[in-house]
Amino acid sequence: MLKKLLLLPLLLIVVATVGLNLWGLSHQGTHEPGSDANINPDANRVVVVFGATGSVGDSLLKTAMAAPQVEEVHVVTRRTSPRIDAGVASGRITLHMHSDFTDYTALEQVLRKTNTVVWGLGTTSIGMDDDTYTRIHVDFPMAFIRDWLTYAQTVPRSFHFVTGMGTDPEGDQHWAREKGRTEREMARYAMGNQLRTFSYRSGFIQPASDTINAGHTLLMWLSRPGYLAVTGEELGESMLEISARVDELPNGSLIDNADTVAYAQAYQQRMNTP
Numbered sequence: 001m002l003k004k005l006l007l008l009p010l011l012l013i014v015v016a017t018v019g020l021n022l023w024g025l026s027h028q029g030t031h032e033p034g035s036d037a038n039i040n041p042d043a044n045r046v047v048v049v050f051g052a053t054g055s056v057g058d059s060l061l062k063t064a065m066a067a068p069q070v071e072e073v074h075v076v077t078r079r080t081s082p083r084i085d086a087g088v089a090s091g092r093i094t095l096h097m098h099s100d101f102t103d104y105t106a107l108e109q110v111l112r113k114t115n116t117v118v119w120g121l122g123t124t125s126i127g128m129d130d131d132t133y134t135r136i137h138v139d140f141p142m143a144f145i146r147d148w149l150t151y152a153q154t155v156p157r158s159f160h161f162v163t164g165m166g167t168d169p170e171g172d173q174h175w176a177r178e179k180g181r182t183e184r185e186m187a188r189y190a191m192g193n194q195l196r197t198f199s200y201r202s203g204f205i206q207p208a209s210d211t212i213n214a215g216h217t218l219l220m221w222l223s224r225p226g227y228l229a230v231t232g233e234e235l236g237e238s239m240l241e242i243s244a245r246v247d248e249l250p251n252g253s254l255i256d257n258a259d260t261v262a263y264a265q266a267y268q269q270r271m272n273t274p
């Protein structure tokens with residue numbers, strides 16, 4: 001009897017894991033990287049990273065720093081991290097300490113030349129009041145796009161926003177509606193302004209490979225078959241690849257985990273081709 005009681009939760013976990021993975025497999029994979037893409041070598045020349053002290057942003061920063069085509073990496077943040085400190089010390093990163101994330105006028109000189117913005121700034125809705133959540137996930141990125149478009153001079157330009165699986169402008173939950181609102185609003189702002197915006201509706205994003213533990217590895221192993229998880233590096237690489245393919249995905253495209261993996265693979269293939 002005791003054995004059966006112990007086995008039951010395990011069985012439920014296995015069934016739920018298999019079910020979720022089957023759901024992921026059947027619902028993801030909207031975009032396919034084209035084989036004859038027009039690659040613009042300047043598309044990621046100047047990259048700005050937001051949220052670089054967080055789990056997701058740290059991976060985006062790591063990927064940008066490692067990318068040979070990225071000539072300048074700028075980090076906009078209110079504090080630093082070991083990776084930021086190391087990047088500043090080596091000269092790979094230009095650091096911009098920032099306090100008001102609704103005003104970017106102080107960054108005018110950087111925004112003039114920016115090609116790609118990877119936005120990992122944001123956090124969990126758990127324990128956060130609705131107004132604060134909206135301020136961070138709607139007001140901050142929308143203010144940035146407004147100011148960027150005021151100063152921007154270089155093309156191509158792209159903005160990559162990490163929203164999350166379950167984002168839904170018509171959804172029941174505040175976080176899902178607000179992130180969905182930002183997805184739509186930023187695409188609307190970008191229209192006719194030579195800017196493409198992309199929203200990544202990721203599931204679990206594994207932190208950078210040099211920071212993971214056994215729990216992350218187990219979670220990845222369990223959720224990867226159905227594309228419920230991606231690595232942070234894959235996310236960063238897919239952003240750079242989508243930027244570089246300037247004629248492929250239109251402004252406002254929603255990127256799921258299977259898309260992220262496909263574009264990351266296209267990036268890796270391109271980088272490994274002499």
Ligand SMILES: NC(=O)c1ccc[n+]([C@@H]2O[C@H](COP(=O)([O-])OP(=O)(O)OC[C@H]3O[C@@H](n4cnc5c(N)ncnc54)[C@H](OP(=O)(O)O)[C@@H]3O)[C@@H](O)[C@H]2O)c1
Nearest residue numbers: 051052053054055056120121122123162164202203204205
């Ligand atoms: N982690 C995942 O598996 C996952 C999956 C799907 C989507 N996402 C989304 O990705 C985004 C980042 O998630 P995360 O896991 O990286 O979160 P995190 O580890 O908590 O990092 C949050 C980042 O946002 C910055 N930030 C938060 N509130 C801020 C504020 N009021 N002002 C300025 N900066 C602020 C933090 O800066 P400080 O260090 O200065 O606080 C940090 O850089 C979130 O929108 C999240 O929903 C994450």
